[in-house]
Amino acid sequence: MSDLLERLRARGWRMTSQRRVVAEVLAGEHVHLTADEVHARAVERLPEIARATVYNTLGELVALGEVVELSMDGRAKRYDPNAHRAHQHLVCSNCGLIRDVRPSGDPLAVLPSTERFGFAVSKADVVYRGLCPGCARAR
Amino acid sequence: MSDLLERLRARGWRMTSQRRVVAEVLAGEHVHLTADEVHARAVERLPEIARATVYNTLGELVALGEVVELSMDGRAKRYDPNAHRAHQHLVCSNCGLIRDVRPSGDPLAVLPSTERFGFAVSKADVVYRGLCPGCARAR
DNA sequence: TTCTTGACTTGGACAACGTCCATCGTAGGA
């Protein structure tokens, strides 16, 4: 977490109280928050922080590669602070719970060149879907 | 395309001119349209069709499994009429072009049970990302 | 064919999420 602040400062990121709070909120809980959830938690520490500032800061963190943006369904984007470790996501089809998972092997390997249509393919984002233990039990 | 209309009728779907036009628009072009694009094309054939009707109809087609809904980035959802053939998507990181692709093997196979955390995992949605030939050339 | 009825459509208000912009404030170097 202060790792994150260190890295940002080293990159010449101008440090403001707002940016610090947003970074701390993200690093503090290893869940996948929406922008408004980040804003709600940030407001607890810095009451007058603006929604636009949270959006701006999240966008910058994504551009810097420090945070991964997830657009799961048609709902609000979620922000994943676990950007330093390659992983995919496992999502409950019922309640929306998200877990980080690490498949074995490279997901890109299963896409033959005949199926790449001349694209320079550089990554694969995988969303595994199913029922989480809680929702499966409730059925 | 009339395949689609046949299947829908066989399932007891009440056939209206609006539903017919939406289904025809989807089946007619094998691209991935947004709801508003579907509406725009539908209006050319049936000037007074309402936006809400297009949304309703698309939602029903998705529920029936005749169309796949894609939430790529944070933008509008796209609708893929190619639901009868299992496939994944290849997306240009620059221009957003989408192609259907068929990876070899089952993407679920690479997720070990120790990484499933008790979920009953039933499917994997994969988005391969990279530059399409046109965008790669323009760089 | 006409009647009947419940499913479908309409259009406009509303809501969620996100962006933009003019103005104000301040971090950090001189």
Next chain:
DNA sequence: TCCTACGATGGACGTTGTCCAAGTCAAGAA
């Protein structure tokens, strides 16, 4: 300490999608 360019503010605005009450119509019954 002072300057100034970069960041923050907050409210208007845009896009995408949902909801609802009232009107319309497809399709089976007679």
